[in-house]
Amino acid sequence: MSTASQLAKIALLRGMSESDLIDLARAARWHKFDEGEIIFDRQSDCRGVYLVVEGEVDVVNYSNQGREIAYARVKTGDFFGELSAIDGLPRSANIVAQTTCRIAEVSRETFSELLKSQPEIAFRVLEKLVRIIRTADERILDLATxxxxxxxxxxxxxxxxxxxxxxxxxxxxxxxxxxxxxxxxxxxxxxxxxxxxxxxxxxxxxxxxxxxxxxxxxxxxxxxxxxxxxxxxxxxx
Known part of the structure; x- marks a missing residue:
């Protein structure tokens, strides 16, 4: 299966033309991570967006006592890393491969151009950000009450x-x-x-x-x- 065909399975990119997918596949950096491998740490200075072509990853942080705090599990067809790609700040969480993963990394510059040229994709990113905010609100309320x-x-x-x-x-x-x-x-x-x-x-x-x-x-x-x-x-x- 071609890399462009693999990107076509990413929900974020749904509706992109075949030629655009081919260009994006060529611009992306492709990675393979083993189960348990750290993809990047919190405060990492990488700024790309990661498209999960195969496998699952966990979004986690750690307390001062070393206790793991899980935020989300990102599965095949989804993406992560959009926060730093948007605001340019360091990573807000650690990403750990839950299974063997194949991931396409899209640079911050390419992602920015994608948002500007593809309104449907920009709106899907907004939808994800809204879900993150709502989930965070629920967690805060749970911890407080x-x-x-x-x-x-x-x-x-x-x-x-x-x-x-x-x-x-x-x-x-x-x-x-x-x-x-x-x-x-x-x-x-x-x-x-x-x-x-x-x-x-x-x-x-x-x-x-x-x-x-x-x-x-x-x-x-x-x-x-x-x-x-x-x-x-x-x-x-």
């Missing part, structure tokens, strides 16, 4: 999808690792293990290999609301 146990339950609800076999059923597949859920919920792996164990014991969820079945999405949501909010920020009396 919810306890760690609640946040774990909320992440399960966010990950849940309708069960294709059982009407009104919900499931999480593939189930992320406890460390991945901890990163998403801004808590520890030990806390996730305790919450998951309690949910299994209470019959709220059922684990089968890489799938978690949710007995009742409504009951899990009600439980998340009943759990005590975090107390660590409460001033001593």
């Amino acid at each position: 919810l306890g760690a146990h609640q946040r774990v339950c909320i992440e399960l609800l966010r990950l849940a999808k309708p069960d294709p076999v059982k009407p009104d059923g919900w499931l999480v597949y593939p189930m992320p690792t406890q460390a991945e859920i901890a990163a998403l919920a801004s808590t520890t792996r030990e806390t996730v293990a305790r919450v998951m164990g309690q949910l299994v014991e209470d019959g709220m969820i059922r684990k089968v290999h890489k799938t978690v079945y949710i007995g009742s999405r409504e009951k899990l949501a009600e439980l998340a609301q009943r759990l005590n909010p975090r107390r660590e920020d409460t001033p001593a009396r």
Whole structure:
């Protein structure tokens, strides 16, 4: 498959002419990254946009104590790196290959010309930026108002999808690792293990290999609301 054909699978570039895709493929730098390899670090001075032709990458940061905080997983057909390409500032997060990846890197200059010449592409970038802002707003609200146990339950609800076999059923597949859920919920792996164990014991969820079945999405949501909010920020009396 030609490099232009591979770029045609990138959602951002949908609708581009074949000749434009060929020119973009020639201008791009092509990379292969192995699982676990760091694509770039936070504060890196690279400014290009990366198109994920094959594989998946994680967008993460680390606290001062070394705890991983996950922002997003970028899958085949998507892109990342647009923030630095737009404002010219250092990277705001670390990018780590979750699987073996094939990625096309588009320079900041080429990306800028693409936005100016292709209004549809510029609008898709705006749509992604809006999603990032909305997600950040939700995370800020969760951290300010919810306890760690609640946040774990909320992440399960966010990950849940309708069960294709059982009407009104919900499931999480593939189930992320406890460390991945901890990163998403801004808590520890030990806390996730305790919450998951309690949910299994209470019959709220059922684990089968890489799938978690949710007995009742409504009951899990009600439980998340009943759990005590975090107390660590409460001033001593």
